[in-house]
Amino acid sequence: EQESEDDIHSSRSSLDRQSHHRANTTMHVCWYRNTSVSMTDHSVAVENQLSGYLLRKFKNSNGWQKLWVVFTNFCLFFYKTHQDDYPLASLPLLGYAVSSPVEADGIQKDFVFKLQFKSHVYFFRAESKYTFER
Template sequence: LYFLLDFLVYTSRGMTPSNQFKVHGQLPLFGMTIRESEEEWGVPHSFTLFGQRQSVVVAASCASEMERWVEDIRMAIDLAEQSSSPNNDLLSTSPSDNKLSEDGGGDQESEEELGGSRSSLERQGHRGNTTVHVCWHRNTSVSMVDFSVAVENQLSGNLLRKFKNSNGWQKLWVVFTNFSLFFYKSHQDDYPLASLPLLGYSVTVPAESENIHKDYVFKLHFKSHVYYFRSESEYTFERRVFHLSSVHLLS
Protein backbone atom coordinates (compact mmCIF):
# COMPACT_ATOMS: atom_id res chain seq x y z
CA LEU A 1 0.00 0.00 0.00
CA TYR A 2 1.13 3.54 -0.82
CA PHE A 3 -0.14 6.93 0.31
CA LEU A 4 -0.17 9.29 -2.69
CA LEU A 5 -1.66 12.72 -2.00
CA ASP A 6 -5.32 12.02 -1.11
CA PHE A 7 -5.33 8.41 -2.30
CA LEU A 8 -4.39 5.02 -0.99
CA VAL A 9 -2.90 2.97 -3.84
CA TYR A 10 -2.68 -0.81 -3.64
CA THR A 11 -0.07 -2.59 -5.73
CA SER A 12 1.74 -5.88 -6.26
CA ARG A 13 5.09 -6.78 -7.67
CA GLY A 14 5.22 -9.29 -10.50
CA MET A 15 7.97 -11.12 -12.32
CA THR A 16 8.60 -8.39 -14.86
CA PRO A 17 11.94 -7.33 -16.40
CA SER A 18 11.73 -3.95 -14.66
CA ASN A 19 10.58 -5.35 -11.27
CA GLN A 20 8.20 -2.43 -10.88
CA PHE A 21 5.15 -2.36 -8.63
CA LYS A 22 1.95 -2.76 -10.63
CA VAL A 23 -0.98 -0.59 -9.56
CA HIS A 24 -4.19 -2.59 -9.14
CA GLY A 25 -6.43 0.14 -7.78
CA GLN A 26 -6.81 3.25 -5.69
CA LEU A 27 -9.12 4.42 -2.94
CA PRO A 28 -9.76 8.10 -2.19
CA LEU A 29 -9.07 8.85 1.46
CA PHE A 30 -11.90 11.38 1.53
CA GLY A 31 -14.88 9.64 3.13
CA MET A 32 -13.03 6.38 3.74
CA THR A 33 -13.90 4.24 6.78
CA ILE A 34 -12.08 1.30 8.40
CA ARG A 35 -13.43 -1.85 10.04
CA GLU A 36 -11.56 -4.76 11.60
CA SER A 37 -12.35 -7.93 9.67
CA GLU A 38 -10.66 -10.85 11.44
CA GLU A 39 -13.93 -12.54 12.44
CA GLU A 40 -15.60 -11.83 9.11
CA TRP A 41 -12.83 -13.23 6.89
CA GLY A 42 -11.02 -15.53 9.32
CA VAL A 43 -7.69 -13.88 8.47
CA PRO A 44 -5.49 -12.66 11.36
CA HIS A 45 -4.76 -8.93 11.55
CA SER A 46 -7.10 -8.09 8.68
CA PHE A 47 -9.21 -4.98 8.21
CA THR A 48 -11.45 -3.56 5.49
CA LEU A 49 -11.05 -0.17 3.85
CA PHE A 50 -14.39 1.19 2.62
CA GLY A 51 -14.11 3.81 -0.09
CA GLN A 52 -16.86 5.76 -1.77
CA ARG A 53 -17.20 3.25 -4.62
CA GLN A 54 -15.35 0.12 -3.54
CA SER A 55 -13.81 -1.66 -0.60
CA VAL A 56 -10.56 -3.58 -0.08
CA VAL A 57 -9.68 -6.17 2.55
CA VAL A 58 -6.03 -6.16 3.64
CA ALA A 59 -4.03 -7.94 6.33
CA ALA A 60 -0.91 -6.95 8.26
CA SER A 61 1.85 -9.38 9.22
CA CYS A 62 1.24 -8.93 12.97
CA ALA A 63 -0.99 -7.12 15.46
CA SER A 64 1.45 -4.26 16.07
CA GLU A 65 1.79 -3.54 12.34
CA MET A 66 -1.99 -3.58 11.96
CA GLU A 67 -2.32 -1.01 14.75
CA ARG A 68 0.25 1.24 13.08
CA TRP A 69 -1.42 0.92 9.67
CA VAL A 70 -4.87 1.72 11.09
CA GLU A 71 -3.52 4.68 13.04
CA ASP A 72 -1.75 6.13 9.98
CA ILE A 73 -4.71 5.59 7.66
CA ARG A 74 -7.10 7.27 10.10
CA MET A 75 -4.70 10.19 10.41
CA ALA A 76 -4.51 10.46 6.61
CA ILE A 77 -8.32 10.30 6.36
CA ASP A 78 -8.64 13.17 8.84
CA LEU A 79 -6.13 15.26 6.89
CA ALA A 80 -7.89 14.51 3.59
CA GLU A 81 -11.26 15.54 4.98
CA GLN A 82 -9.78 18.76 6.36
CA SER A 83 -8.76 19.67 2.81
CA SER A 84 -12.45 20.52 2.22
CA SER A 85 -13.21 18.55 -0.94
CA PRO A 86 -12.36 15.17 -2.46
CA ASN A 87 -9.54 14.92 -4.98
CA ASN A 88 -10.79 13.30 -8.16
CA ASP A 89 -7.45 13.24 -10.01
CA LEU A 90 -7.01 9.50 -10.35
CA LEU A 91 -3.75 8.03 -11.64
CA SER A 92 -5.45 6.68 -14.74
CA THR A 93 -8.74 5.33 -15.98
CA SER A 94 -6.91 2.01 -16.29
CA PRO A 95 -5.04 1.46 -13.02
CA SER A 96 -3.65 -1.88 -14.17
CA ASP A 97 -1.52 -0.04 -16.74
CA ASN A 98 0.21 2.04 -14.09
CA LYS A 99 3.47 1.05 -12.47
CA LEU A 100 5.35 2.53 -9.54
CA SER A 101 9.10 2.31 -9.91
CA GLU A 102 10.48 2.01 -6.39
CA ASP A 103 12.80 -0.94 -6.78
CA GLY A 104 16.49 -1.05 -6.21
CA GLY A 105 16.83 -3.49 -9.10
CA GLY A 106 16.97 -7.21 -8.39
CA ASP A 107 15.94 -9.32 -5.44
CA GLN A 108 19.24 -9.74 -3.61
CA GLU A 109 19.55 -7.57 -0.54
CA SER A 110 22.75 -5.57 -0.28
CA GLU A 111 23.44 -6.91 3.21
CA GLU A 112 24.93 -9.87 1.37
CA GLU A 113 27.74 -7.55 0.36
CA LEU A 114 28.75 -7.53 4.02
CA GLY A 115 29.17 -11.27 4.35
CA GLY A 116 32.26 -13.28 3.64
CA SER A 117 35.91 -12.39 3.48
CA ARG A 118 38.10 -9.42 4.28
CA SER A 119 37.55 -7.94 0.85
CA SER A 120 33.77 -8.19 0.93
CA LEU A 121 33.39 -4.49 1.69
CA GLU A 122 35.68 -3.48 -1.14
CA ARG A 123 33.27 -4.17 -3.96
CA GLN A 124 32.62 -1.59 -6.63
CA GLY A 125 29.30 -0.56 -8.10
CA HIS A 126 27.39 -0.53 -4.81
CA ARG A 127 23.62 -0.68 -5.25
CA GLY A 128 21.41 0.83 -2.58
CA ASN A 129 17.98 -0.44 -1.61
CA THR A 130 14.92 1.77 -1.37
CA THR A 131 12.79 1.50 1.76
CA VAL A 132 9.95 0.12 -0.38
CA HIS A 133 12.22 -2.59 -1.77
CA VAL A 134 13.28 -3.68 1.74
CA CYS A 135 9.72 -3.60 3.13
CA TRP A 136 8.54 -5.84 0.28
CA HIS A 137 11.17 -8.53 0.82
CA ARG A 138 11.00 -8.52 4.61
CA ASN A 139 7.22 -8.26 4.84
CA THR A 140 7.31 -5.22 7.10
CA SER A 141 6.06 -1.63 7.08
CA VAL A 142 7.25 1.85 7.97
CA SER A 143 4.84 4.23 9.67
CA MET A 144 4.74 8.03 9.78
CA VAL A 145 6.12 7.92 13.32
CA ASP A 146 8.96 5.64 12.19
CA PHE A 147 9.99 8.17 9.54
CA SER A 148 9.84 11.04 12.04
CA VAL A 149 11.98 9.18 14.58
CA ALA A 150 14.45 8.13 11.88
CA VAL A 151 15.06 11.76 10.90
CA GLU A 152 15.88 12.58 14.52
CA ASN A 153 18.24 9.61 14.94
CA GLN A 154 20.93 9.97 12.30
CA LEU A 155 24.50 9.23 13.34
CA SER A 156 27.96 8.87 11.81
CA GLY A 157 31.40 7.89 13.06
CA ASN A 158 34.05 5.20 13.16
CA LEU A 159 32.94 1.62 13.86
CA LEU A 160 34.71 -1.73 13.72
CA ARG A 161 33.03 -4.58 11.92
CA LYS A 162 33.96 -8.20 12.67
CA PHE A 163 34.95 -10.37 9.73
CA LYS A 164 32.59 -13.29 9.30
CA ASN A 165 35.20 -16.03 8.98
CA SER A 166 37.98 -14.77 11.25
CA ASN A 167 38.64 -12.95 14.52
CA GLY A 168 39.78 -9.79 12.72
CA TRP A 169 38.03 -6.44 12.78
CA GLN A 170 37.81 -3.83 10.02
CA LYS A 171 37.63 -0.13 10.85
CA LEU A 172 35.08 1.78 8.79
CA TRP A 173 33.32 5.10 8.68
CA VAL A 174 29.64 4.25 9.24
CA VAL A 175 26.61 6.47 8.61
CA PHE A 176 23.23 5.54 10.08
CA THR A 177 20.36 7.13 8.15
CA ASN A 178 17.15 6.17 6.36
CA PHE A 179 16.85 2.88 8.29
CA SER A 180 20.23 1.70 6.99
CA LEU A 181 23.92 1.58 7.82
CA PHE A 182 26.20 2.87 5.04
CA PHE A 183 29.84 1.80 5.14
CA TYR A 184 32.77 3.90 3.89
CA LYS A 185 36.52 3.41 4.06
CA SER A 186 36.85 6.93 5.44
CA HIS A 187 34.76 10.03 6.08
CA GLN A 188 36.20 11.57 2.91
CA ASP A 189 34.65 9.00 0.55
CA ASP A 190 31.80 10.13 -1.70
CA TYR A 191 30.19 6.71 -2.13
CA PRO A 192 29.62 3.82 0.29
CA LEU A 193 31.29 0.46 -0.08
CA ALA A 194 28.10 -1.30 1.01
CA SER A 195 24.91 -0.79 2.97
CA LEU A 196 22.91 -2.79 5.47
CA PRO A 197 19.14 -2.09 5.51
CA LEU A 198 18.03 -2.52 9.12
CA LEU A 199 14.26 -2.88 8.88
CA GLY A 200 13.33 -6.10 10.64
CA TYR A 201 16.67 -6.36 12.46
CA SER A 202 17.20 -6.70 16.21
CA VAL A 203 20.02 -5.03 18.12
CA THR A 204 21.39 -6.91 21.14
CA VAL A 205 24.60 -7.55 23.07
CA PRO A 206 26.41 -10.83 22.21
CA ALA A 207 26.08 -13.71 24.67
CA GLU A 208 29.14 -15.29 26.27
CA SER A 209 28.61 -18.40 24.15
CA GLU A 210 29.31 -16.35 21.00
CA ASN A 211 32.96 -15.93 22.07
CA ILE A 212 33.26 -12.26 21.22
CA HIS A 213 36.06 -11.37 23.61
CA LYS A 214 35.91 -7.61 23.14
CA ASP A 215 34.30 -4.68 24.95
CA TYR A 216 31.64 -2.36 23.51
CA VAL A 217 30.31 -4.89 20.97
CA PHE A 218 26.71 -5.04 19.76
CA LYS A 219 25.03 -7.53 17.43
CA LEU A 220 22.59 -6.92 14.59
CA HIS A 221 20.64 -9.97 13.49
CA PHE A 222 17.78 -10.84 11.18
CA LYS A 223 16.95 -14.49 10.43
CA SER A 224 20.27 -16.10 9.43
CA HIS A 225 22.07 -12.76 9.01
CA VAL A 226 24.27 -11.86 12.01
CA TYR A 227 26.76 -8.99 12.22
CA TYR A 228 28.98 -7.83 15.06
CA PHE A 229 30.13 -4.24 15.44
CA ARG A 230 32.48 -2.71 17.99
CA SER A 231 32.72 0.86 19.24
CA GLU A 232 35.95 2.41 20.42
CA SER A 233 34.59 3.68 23.73
CA GLU A 234 31.71 3.19 26.12
CA TYR A 235 30.27 6.57 25.14
CA THR A 236 30.11 5.79 21.41
CA PHE A 237 28.81 2.29 22.16
CA GLU A 238 25.90 3.65 24.19
CA ARG A 239 25.10 6.24 21.51
CA ARG A 240 25.07 3.62 18.77
CA VAL A 241 22.83 1.24 20.67
CA PHE A 242 20.51 4.06 21.73
CA HIS A 243 20.04 5.38 18.19
CA LEU A 244 19.57 1.94 16.68
CA SER A 245 17.07 0.99 19.37
CA SER A 246 15.12 4.22 18.92
CA VAL A 247 14.16 3.39 15.35
CA HIS A 248 11.58 0.71 14.58
CA LEU A 249 13.76 -2.30 13.69
CA LEU A 250 12.03 -5.30 15.20
CA SER A 251 9.61 -6.91 12.78
Protein backbone atom coordinates in the same frame (compact mmCIF):
# COMPACT_ATOMS: atom_id res chain seq x y z
CA GLU B 1 29.80 16.18 -30.38
CA GLN B 2 30.73 12.61 -29.51
CA GLU B 3 30.91 11.23 -26.00
CA SER B 4 34.30 9.94 -24.99
CA GLU B 5 34.68 6.40 -23.66
CA ASP B 6 35.36 7.88 -20.19
CA ASP B 7 32.09 9.88 -20.25
CA ILE B 8 30.11 6.78 -21.16
CA HIS B 9 31.82 4.72 -18.45
CA SER B 10 31.29 7.34 -15.74
CA SER B 11 27.63 7.76 -16.75
CA ARG B 12 27.13 4.02 -16.66
CA SER B 13 28.85 3.76 -13.26
CA SER B 14 26.66 6.53 -11.91
CA LEU B 15 23.53 4.80 -13.18
CA ASP B 16 24.68 1.49 -11.71
CA ARG B 17 25.17 3.14 -8.31
CA GLN B 18 21.75 4.79 -8.50
CA SER B 19 19.92 1.61 -9.47
CA HIS B 20 21.76 -0.34 -6.75
CA HIS B 21 20.79 2.31 -4.20
CA ARG B 22 17.13 2.19 -5.30
CA ALA B 23 17.03 -1.52 -4.45
CA ASN B 24 17.58 -0.56 -0.80
CA THR B 25 14.76 1.96 -0.51
CA THR B 26 12.67 1.70 2.64
CA MET B 27 9.63 0.60 0.63
CA HIS B 28 11.57 -2.16 -1.13
CA VAL B 29 13.08 -3.45 2.12
CA CYS B 30 9.67 -3.40 3.85
CA TRP B 31 8.15 -5.42 1.03
CA TYR B 32 11.03 -7.91 0.86
CA ARG B 33 11.17 -8.42 4.65
CA ASN B 34 7.38 -8.34 5.09
CA THR B 35 7.41 -5.47 7.57
CA SER B 36 6.17 -1.91 7.80
CA VAL B 37 7.15 1.50 9.18
CA SER B 38 4.85 4.17 10.57
CA MET B 39 4.82 7.56 8.86
CA THR B 40 6.04 9.14 12.12
CA ASP B 41 9.04 6.79 12.35
CA HIS B 42 9.81 7.31 8.67
CA SER B 43 9.71 11.12 9.04
CA VAL B 44 12.01 11.02 12.06
CA ALA B 45 14.42 8.61 10.35
CA VAL B 46 14.74 10.74 7.22
CA GLU B 47 15.54 13.86 9.25
CA ASN B 48 18.14 12.28 11.55
CA GLN B 49 21.56 10.84 11.00
CA LEU B 50 24.34 9.44 13.15
CA SER B 51 27.89 8.81 12.00
CA GLY B 52 31.23 7.67 13.36
CA TYR B 53 33.82 4.92 13.24
CA LEU B 54 32.89 1.35 14.13
CA LEU B 55 34.82 -1.88 13.84
CA ARG B 56 33.09 -4.71 11.98
CA LYS B 57 34.05 -8.27 12.85
CA PHE B 58 35.17 -10.47 10.01
CA LYS B 59 33.29 -13.76 9.74
CA ASN B 60 35.20 -16.82 10.94
CA SER B 61 38.17 -14.76 12.10
CA ASN B 62 39.35 -12.68 15.03
CA GLY B 63 39.96 -9.65 12.79
CA TRP B 64 38.06 -6.37 12.90
CA GLN B 65 37.77 -3.80 10.09
CA LYS B 66 37.53 -0.11 10.96
CA LEU B 67 34.85 1.64 8.90
CA TRP B 68 33.18 5.04 8.86
CA VAL B 69 29.49 4.26 9.36
CA VAL B 70 26.52 6.50 8.64
CA PHE B 71 23.16 5.51 10.11
CA THR B 72 20.23 7.18 8.38
CA ASN B 73 16.79 6.20 7.10
CA PHE B 74 16.89 2.72 8.73
CA CYS B 75 20.15 1.85 6.98
CA LEU B 76 23.86 1.63 7.77
CA PHE B 77 26.20 2.90 5.06
CA PHE B 78 29.83 1.79 5.27
CA TYR B 79 32.76 3.89 4.06
CA LYS B 80 36.49 3.30 4.27
CA THR B 81 36.97 6.82 5.72
CA HIS B 82 34.82 9.83 6.57
CA GLN B 83 36.15 11.54 3.42
CA ASP B 84 34.77 9.00 0.93
CA ASP B 85 31.95 10.10 -1.39
CA TYR B 86 30.44 6.68 -2.01
CA PRO B 87 29.78 3.83 0.42
CA LEU B 88 31.53 0.48 0.14
CA ALA B 89 28.28 -1.20 1.14
CA SER B 90 24.97 -0.64 2.86
CA LEU B 91 22.89 -2.67 5.29
CA PRO B 92 19.14 -1.96 5.53
CA LEU B 93 18.23 -2.54 9.18
CA LEU B 94 14.47 -3.08 9.03
CA GLY B 95 13.73 -6.40 10.69
CA TYR B 96 17.14 -6.64 12.39
CA ALA B 97 17.35 -7.16 16.14
CA VAL B 98 20.04 -5.41 18.18
CA SER B 99 21.50 -7.27 21.15
CA SER B 100 24.66 -7.93 23.11
CA PRO B 101 26.77 -10.92 22.11
CA VAL B 102 26.23 -14.09 24.12
CA GLU B 103 28.99 -16.36 25.40
CA ALA B 104 28.46 -18.77 22.48
CA ASP B 105 29.39 -15.96 20.06
CA GLY B 106 32.94 -16.11 21.44
CA ILE B 107 33.55 -12.37 21.46
CA GLN B 108 35.59 -11.15 24.41
CA LYS B 109 35.70 -7.42 23.66
CA ASP B 110 34.08 -4.38 25.25
CA PHE B 111 31.49 -2.17 23.51
CA VAL B 112 30.28 -4.85 21.06
CA PHE B 113 26.75 -5.16 19.74
CA LYS B 114 25.14 -7.78 17.55
CA LEU B 115 22.77 -7.20 14.62
CA GLN B 116 20.74 -10.22 13.53
CA PHE B 117 18.04 -10.89 10.94
CA LYS B 118 17.23 -14.58 10.53
CA SER B 119 20.60 -16.24 9.78
CA HIS B 120 22.39 -12.95 9.00
CA VAL B 121 24.55 -11.94 11.96
CA TYR B 122 26.93 -8.98 12.21
CA PHE B 123 29.08 -7.82 15.11
CA PHE B 124 30.22 -4.24 15.54
CA ARG B 125 32.51 -2.74 18.14
CA ALA B 126 32.70 0.87 19.24
CA GLU B 127 36.03 2.35 20.28
CA SER B 128 34.67 3.97 23.44
CA LYS B 129 31.80 3.79 25.90
CA TYR B 130 30.51 7.13 24.60
CA THR B 131 30.35 5.88 21.00
CA PHE B 132 28.81 2.57 22.10
CA GLU B 133 26.00 4.32 23.98
CA ARG B 134 25.11 6.55 21.03
